[in-house]
């Protein structure tokens with residue numbers, strides 16, 4: 001059994017098909033990237049996996065638990081970071097983390113230990129008593145990541161969570177995710193930026209128009225695309241067969 005099993009998944013919003021019959025197994029203990037241009041269905045897929053959004057048909061299980069009927073159970077071992085995290089701008093990070101700790105009923109010694117460890121690993125100790133609203137984009141993103149990790153989840157889902165970070169923050173967060181996955185935990189994140197998928201993920205699924213165009217390590221995708229080129233850009237184009245190259249490639253770059 002894979003950690004996440006997605007079977008015949010379809011999601012429609014009225015006449016729009018956002019997810020068009022996806023079947024996918026995701027093993028635990030790795031960093032898994034969903035790469036696709038805007039509108040390809042990434043957010044929809046992550047929300048269904050997280051039990052936030054019900055599918056139109058098909059099924060998803062996470063650790064054997066059905067994402068619709070067992071959404072409450074999944075929430076207990078899930079950390080979810082939406083594309084635009086809702087942070088309380090008028091709280092300080094320490095107040096926010098304490099608030100999350102009380103929601104998850106974490107005892108105060110454990111909570112303190114985790115807050116200290118994460119704030120030190122992500123280098124935000126000096127901002128702990130500043131208003132969240134006054135912090136930089138990268139620091140806010142770190143606050144969002146810590147708030148999603150504070151209850152020690154098995155699965156971390158990040159929607160476009162690696163975008164727009166300065167190189168140092170990006171490296172520090174990548175190390176944190178690597179450490180998290182090395183403990184048998186799972187990270188799934190979406191991105192429309194090829195470079196991020198290439199640099200951070202063990203496995204990449206290419207999502208295009210609600211379909212999976214290819215899945216595997218960079219090496220496996222290369223093989224599938226029949227390409228000797230090491231470039232994910234080339235692989236993406238071969239697997240999706242899209243001819244509107246400029247539009248597509250621009251949508252996959254951090255412009």
Ligand code: ADP
Nearest residue numbers: 013016018036037038039040041042043044045
């Ligand atoms: P991505 O995260 O890759 O940008 P989304 O999952 O947000 O893709 O969207 C996939 C498709 O579903 C798009 O065509 C989008 O316009 C549509 N969509 C997403 N959410 C809604 C919604 N709440 N109502 C109607 N259409 C939606």
